[in-house]
Amino acid sequence: MSVWRMVWAALMVVSAVFLTGCVSYDYVGRQFEPLPEDAEIVYYNDRSDVPQGKYGVMGRITMTGPDNFDAYDIKDELLAKARDYGANAVCVMSVKTVKVGTYEISNDGFSGPVNPYNPANVNPDGSPIQVDSFGREVRLGGETRFRYEVRVAAIF
Numbered sequence: 001m002s003v004w005r006m007v008w009a010a011l012m013v014v015s016a017v018f019l020t021g022c023v024s025y026d027y028v029g030r031q032f033e034p035l036p037e038d039a040e041i042v043y044y045n046d047r048s049d050v051p052q053g054k055y056g057v058m059g060r061i062t063m064t065g066p067d068n069f070d071a072y073d074i075k076d077e078l079l080a081k082a083r084d085y086g087a088n089a090v091c092v093m094s095v096k097t098v099k100v101g102t103y104e105i106s107n108d109g110f111s112g113p114v115n116p117y118n119p120a121n122v123n124p125d126g127s128p129i130q131v132d133s134f135g136r137e138v139r140l141g142g143e144t145r146f147r148y149e150v151r152v153a154a155i156f
Contacts, residue, residue, distance in 0.1 A: 029059015032086025044091040067148035087156030
């Protein structure tokens with residue numbers, strides 16, 4: 001095996017671990033033989049769309065992903081898990097965005113360096129004043145933003 005193929009294989013493994021490491025699952029229910037890749041799995045966005053008496057519930061899954069987890073990602077992940085557990089249909093019960101913490105972003109580089117020798121750029125106590133491109137004063141320590149995650153409940 002050439003060095004480039006080994007490097008490529010290692011990058012693929014690392015990226016797969018990175019991409020799947022952001023999503024967590026909690027499944028409770030029965031498990032059957034995994035379905036083949038070409039098997040069709042029906043996807044429903046609402047329980048009222050499921051035909052009465054056509055399917056039985058085999059289990060429920062709760063999936064948690066990052067805040068940039070969109071509807072396409074949710075569908076792809078749920079279909080893959082349904083295939084792994086042997087389910088032939090998925091029904092999404094709820095999707096919630098949950099606030100899980102905060103983080104700070106820095107505004108320090110927004111308007112460039114502060115000139116401490118210009119009296120307009122400092123407070124009376126000598127601390128620097130930072131101004132954004134709209135002329136508004138901003139906190140030098142940054143601003144606090146909220147961190148979210150997406151929680152999806154579904155049944156197979």
